[in-house]
Amino acid sequence: MIEYLSLKRITAMHEEEIKEAVNEVIASGWYLNGKAVQRFEHNYSRYIGTQHCITCGNGLDALYLILRAYKALGVLNEGDEVIVPANTYIATILSITDNGLIPVLVEPSLDTLEIDDTLIEAALTPRTRAIMLVHLYGRCAYTERIGTICKQHNLKLIEDNAQAHGCTYKGKRTGSIGDAAAHSFYPGKNLGALGDAGAVTTNDEALAKLVRTLGNYGSSRKYVFDYRGKNSRMDEVQAAVLDVKLKYIDEDNTRRKEIAFLLEQGIDNPCITIPKASERDNVYHIFTLLTPYRNELQTFLSEHNIQTMIHYPIPPHRQLAYKEWNTLSLPITEQIHQQELSIPCNPVMIPKEIEELIETINSFAPHHI
Ligand SMILES: Cc1ncc(COP(=O)(O)O)c(C=O)c1O
Structure with a gap:
């Protein structure tokens, strides 16, 4: 049998190192918001090439938190439109509608299966505020044309990098090209955890702070809640596992x-x-x-x-x-x-x-x- 993807074999490639890392977490007695998460955030932001990495529960949360943070910053408002490829995985769309924003579906090209950048301008309206670019199947979806459209129309460029860890555009990694990016570490991804996990990367400090706050019940100081946030965090075990796998x-x-x-x-x-x-x-x-x-x-x-x-x-x-x-x-x-x-x-x-x-x-x- 040729399996589509044997996660057992994938894990076996680095099993000893992974077990060691998990054992270290077990022995530490510290399972959330600890050193393993801090280390992974540091290493992953360096890998992607952004100043900030904020880990969270999964890729959908990462997408959702970016949009939610832009709303809290007043950059996006309910009813604003977000351009998105029509053939993406449902999570991309859910993050938009869950925030009261409107997805505008743009067709992909048959050559690349990525969003057809020649169709984006026709989809713009006075309410368009962002493009959610999906590097679908692991292929870079960014083009110069998309960058120019964002600049000309003052649109935020958000990358859904759930499927493209390590992909590059002219030497820059996807996840560092736009204003913010969401990453999923679902077990079957190129960089996969042993369960659910996700992250946001960005160079925007205000956005990074808000994403962290919103993923922590809306709190930036213990027991003080400035927003109605959610609980979305990567646990120490997943961070330790991902830190091992990031090396490879x-x-x-x-x-x-x-x-x-x-x-x-x-x-x-x-x-x-x-x-x-x-x-x-x-x-x-x-x-x-x-x-x-x-x-x-x-x-x-x-x-x-x-x-x-x-x-x-x-x-x-x-x-x-x-x-x-x-x-x-x-x-x-x-x-x-x-x-x-x-x-x-x-x-x-x-x-x-x-x-x-x-x-x-x-x-x-x-x-x-
Ligand atoms: C393109 C895309 N976006 C978002 C997600 C959501 O990630 P997660 O499953 O970690 O919530 C996935 C993966 O499942 C995906 O393939």
């Missing part, structure tokens, strides 16, 4: 890129398209194929003991949670959701698995052409 993220991403290169070179089935856009950095959180025979290919691979996933089967605008958008027509987004298949591509894959994966995909012939 670049190595892991290099391996992902090597495997992705072999897949891109090796897969030549005419029924399948690989969105390459190789000029953009990609840390291959998810290796995507597009094919009109997606479901058939998925069944075929499963019959050949190859696990795959679909990211994602239903786009946000077609979800029951957003009934008001169900009649919207977003053809590129819909095509991606109908055709996308994610195949294994991760640092624990061995050469035999990579070869078998390529051979099996190339041997696929759809029944219903």
Whole structure:
């Protein structure tokens, strides 16, 4: 069986070091708001290249807290519009609507699967205040054009870096390009914890302070509450684990890129398209194929003991949670959701698995052409 992603094998790569780090936390008797979190915040902000890193409970909270902090600062107000790619994971959209803001869905491009920057200007209105840029699947979504639009229209640029730890744009890491960024350390991410965890990175000191306050019940001093905040924190065990794994993220991403290169070179089935856009950095959180025979290919691979996933089967605008958008027509987004298949591509894959994966995909012939 070629697993899509074996977290057991991922953890086993550094198991001894991880166990040591967890044991240290256990022995310390200090489980929240302690040295391990401080150390990880320091190391992760240095890694990303920002002055501040504020850890929190998960990636959705990180996105939510950024927007909430901008509201507390008066930068965003209820009813303001935020540009967002239509094909993102639901968390991006939830963070916007949970803050009483309005997501404006912009179609991605089929070459990159990232937001189509040529469509952004047409989506701007006098109420647009921010762009939520999602580095989806691990590929950098930032372009010069997006930077220029933000400057010209005085928009905040918020990065959803949940899927792209370690990705770069002209030498800068994603997560340090915009005004603020959210990171998820969900176990399956390129930098994954052993449970839920997230972080915000930014160079904006006022924003950083507020994010920390809002994630701490709205309190910056013990038992004094200036805001109606939430409880969202990374625990010491997760911080200690992440600090170990942070040392290896670049190595892991290099391996992902090597495997992705072999897949891109090796897969030549005419029924399948690989969105390459190789000029953009990609840390291959998810290796995507597009094919009109997606479901058939998925069944075929499963019959050949190859696990795959679909990211994602239903786009946000077609979800029951957003009934008001169900009649919207977003053809590129819909095509991606109908055709996308994610195949294994991760640092624990061995050469035999990579070869078998390529051979099996190339041997696929759809029944219903
Ligand atoms: C693009 C994107 N944004 C946000 C999130 C939310 O992160 P979390 O699961 O840590 O809340 C995820 C991951 O699940 C994601 O893929």
